[in-house]
Amino acid sequence: MNLNAAQVQSYRDQGYLVVSEVFAPDQAEAMIGHYMELRAQGPHPGDSGGTDDQPDDPNHTYPRMINMHDWDPASATWATRPDLLAAVEQLIDDEPVLRQTMLYFKPPGGRGQGLHQDEQYITTDPLIGLWIALDPSDAAVGQMVVVPDSHSQLRPVEKADTNVSFTRAQSQLPPGATIVGLDMAPGDGLFFDGKTIHGSYPNQTADRWRRSFICHYIGKRAEHFEPPEGFHVGHV
Ligand SMILES: O=C(O)CCC(=O)C(=O)O
Numbered sequence: 001m002n003l004n005a006a007q008v009q010s011y012r013d014q015g016y017l018v019v020s021e022v023f024a025p026d027q028a029e030a031m032i033g034h035y036m037e038l039r040a041q042g043p044h045p046g047d048s049g050g051t052d053d054q055p056d057d058p059n060h061t062y063p064r065m066i067n068m069h070d071w072d073p074a075s076a077t078w079a080t081r082p083d084l085l086a087a088v089e090q091l092i093d094d095e096p097v098l099r100q101t102m103l104y105f106k107p108p109g110g111r112g113q114g115l116h117q118d119e120q121y122i123t124t125d126p127l128i129g130l131w132i133a134l135d136p137s138d139a140a141v142g143q144m145v146v147v148p149d150s151h152s153q154l155r156p157v158e159k160a161d162t163n164v165s166f167t168r169a170q171s172q173l174p175p176g177a178t179i180v181g182l183d184m185a186p187g188d189g190l191f192f193d194g195k196t197i198h199g200s201y202p203n204q205t206a207d208r209w210r211r212s213f214i215c216h217y218i219g220k221r222a223e224h225f226e227p228p229e230g231f232h233v234g235h236v
Helices: 005-014 025-040 073-079 082-092
Strands: 016-019 096-104 113-116 124-133 144-146 157-159 169-171 189-193 198-200 212-224
Touching (some): 005 082, 025 096, 073 096, 073 212, 082 096, 082 124, 082 212, 144 189
Antiparallel strands (some): 016 189, 096 212, 113 198, 124 189, 144 198
16 A cells, blocks of 8 residues: 555545545455454453443443454554555554554444544554544444544543443544544544544444444654643543
């Protein structure tokens, strides 16, 4: 996968880029089988079903897994595919270093994640996310949503509505922000800047999952920064 100049420019302008079939659809299907098996094996370090004020949220039964690449060789291989790293390098202009992997199961009825900037969590810049749809991802299942052109500055953090968000923090939106939902097919990838505001709403279906494989990379020259008071999720 080699990104063309227009794709790189679009990422720079908008703070995100959707690319079709970053993983082949049959590979996405195999990944679903793999992660459902891992989930069935029991708890893993860092599992997160979200805030416990909504005990009926099915995310508690299928908690999000984190940093699978530390203990699952297949996850490490998928997250460090050489052509993926090359695409990330094109976008961040630095040698990518894998910082985090996650698997969000989002079963039918599962809460989404309040809109946020990843640098409100991971205080390193540059930071880039790569979100891979494993199931068809549309509005009904709580697709990824982004605020285009929101990546120029870090925004203050406020409390999220935990009826709809499994995390307790969200970003303040810039005035007049437009929220765009991204329809994605299995295997499609969304690259997004560490300061792009993004998140998702609940899965409103009774019978469809919205599983996604998520990688975060930093640049080799990336630097840690101290967030100002009120600009980190730890502050709410
Ligand atoms: O998958 C989602 O709904 C949200 C994921 C997300 O916000 C992230 O990976 O930073």
